[in-house]
Amino acid sequence: MRQLVEVKVKPKSVKNIMNGYPLLAKEAVENSGVTMDEGSILRLVDSSGRYLATAYYGLQNKGIGWVLTRKEQEKIDTTFFVKKISAAVARRKNLYETEDTTAFRVFNGEGDGIGGLIIDYYDGFYVVNWYSEGMYSFREAVYQALGEVAEVRGLYEKLRFNTNGQYVEQDDYVSGEHGEFPLIVSENGMKYAVDLNDGAMTGIFLDQRNVRKALRDKYSEGKTVLNTFSYTGAFSVAAAFGGAVQTTSVDVAKRSLPKTIEQFAVNEIDHEAQDIKVMDVFDYFRYAARHDLKFDVVVLDPPSFARTKKISFSTAKDYPKLLKDTLKITSDGGVIIASTNNASFNMKKFKTFIDKAFTETNTSYKILEEHQLPEDFTVPDNYPEFNYLKVVFIKVMK
Template sequence: MNAGANSSLNSIRHELEAAWKLRDALFSHTEALRVFHGPGDSLGVLSQIAIEKFQDHYWVIEWEKGDGPQKALGDAVKKELIEFLKSKAARSAVILERPERGVPAEAKALFGTPPEKIAVSEGRCKVWIRFLNTRHPGLFMDHSPLRLWLLENARDWKVLNTFAYTGSLSVAAGLGGASHVTTLDLSKPTLNWAQENWELNGLKLDQSRFIHGDYFEWLPRLKREKQLFDCVILDPPSSSTSKNGRFSTAKDLVKLHEAALDVLAPEGVLITSINSANVTLSKFESDVGLAARSRKRSFEVLREIQQPVTFPTKLGDPKSRYLKGWVLKALE
């Protein structure tokens, strides 16, 4: 191995160790943590990976770039990565290779014998994390602060969690004392996963409702049922397709929020966030404002939603700050 290659591998080791050290104080508080976030933690080849720790098993996410021979991590880099994780007492890891375009294949073993799934704790919340036969572990780590906020604020609320995925925000609201939580998602498998997470936490099924269906079908239906919620949660994907057509956060934010406001109680709380580098904060705020005015509602900002310290960003790189949103309180 030449001097340049050695220098590169030394740099990789340094970046991994530095990121780990920055998170030292967090390990005792959770079994689920993003321990490396390449876009903010790396200046080199590791900028295209993220590493998440679930007890002593790991997920590695690799964002492939382009179509050429350098689109993926090389064997030497992967070897260094494996050695680093083993030095931290990792028992196994899977890797998900996410192409620049299209749908990734399912995660595959990087080393060790990954379990099918394990139950992990993030503070008071427990969730099932999957490693095999899946494209995602089942927990969006960048919403950890929002789960904590719901744990502290959801008492006695009637909550509607839309685009709920595996329902971690529903669980947080339930554990926070919500009187009832409705969980809505278009995917039946992930909705089943959400119900498993609800039951894992010992929450009562009679204080919940799990709806498999399309947001733009069900929100008008809930309105016709004269349902009003103390809290409505919106965390849509960048795009999705149902039998009714294609949804895009870039184009459909106004009608998305109008539907939510139709079922939000007076003085209710609207939690809205998007995970998109291509929608600016000003565009997002403008569209939410248009929806509010069309429904003659006014809001105050209780808190902003942004990436936590485990998802660092670089100065001068606004696209790395993809997570944006607010917790909004209706003024009546």
């Protein structure tokens, strides 16, 4: 039997809840001393006991739970999940019908009405990402609902709610067809190899789909392209498709080499004509500067936080320095694709990092285009802070 708890929302947070803010922050509720189980249903009320919303309790890095409905009589059951997932699938109708793209996001957490639940689609296979143990307690209802709404070729899951910050190693297969990996998916006509049962990552970041397309279509022809923090080389593949004369992919992870070779191979691109380096990106910047290497296009998409034996890096404080290092190896008139998925600052703040780097190096620049999350990564209305991705194409005017 699922626990039902009435929780009082502090006066200063009532307006946010009433206006549709989906996150339940710890400081938003009064501490009643009631011990709540993960997945408990919370009846949120104001100080006078007036109903505000229904939420679930689920500890995660953003708060203690998420609002599910503002209809007092609505039950949180399989019917509820069918309704939410059906609406999300309907919003992606165009993507389902697009033949040249077979990998995208089907359900984007709070943007589709259920914080802590992410569902991705890979050519008939579905991957469900659980971001709190509380939401995971609804697992059976969610899987039943997904099966009613969509034709599921095979189902995989990722558990991302453990407390020590490490991914839970497990067999991610749930039901249906066992995938044969690598699974080859399409994105705007390009092919990418993915593995749905290989830890936290699948081999491609779906939120960068439009950025890869822009790189391919507008910025690669006849250019030398450096892809830093390259992971499996998805940007490098896009650049090669766009007519880049050479790509250079740099990532510190040893597995980036075979994974990047694999991505070139599935697209019938000769990886030996490309440059793939397994080394620390910061070391590579120094190496490139010493050897007077210059690139026409540099993709700069670092993790929000990184730590090596030599340095620790945070986009929130170190991005300007990273850009200054990048400028040393960018050709006159070149383009830097500056990207971050750090949700702790917005696009306006990100642009101040860019301006700081160019100002301190006495370099002029022009912003060519900007990107945030693509259309399948739905964000809540009126709450742009949930739109975590920030990408700026910058032309260097030396």
